[in-house]
Amino acid sequence: MSYTFAQTLEEANEFLRENPAVLVFFSDESCNVGDALSPKLQTMLQEQFPEMQFLEINVQMLPEARGYYNVFVIPSVLVYFDGRETIRQARHISVPKLAQEIERVYNIMFS
Secondary structure: OOEEEOOOHHHHHHHHHHOOEEEEEEEOOOOHHHHHHHHHHHHHHHHHOOOOEEEEEEOOOOOHHHHHHOOOOOOEEEEEEOOEEEEEEEOOOOHHHHHHHHHHHHHHHHO
């Protein structure tokens, strides 16, 4: 797992094109829940999904990302497999439930 912080939409889109499995985490500076959730998501990926990459997009630094990805609630998580959005969760994100959803597709791709 690698951690990447997107500075531009082009950078984010390129990252999604180059990696077969990506968890995109949308945050902003005012979200304390996001501050606590990000390390949990990264740990989940390291332990359970080592082939999946982590991409963080701060919507205060990159406000056009809200409309581009249709993300209007923070925190939000989008999971991409082969460049296609497969899973979307927002606000009340359960890490175990998210892991179960990822596992179904991840096992097909990487087994």
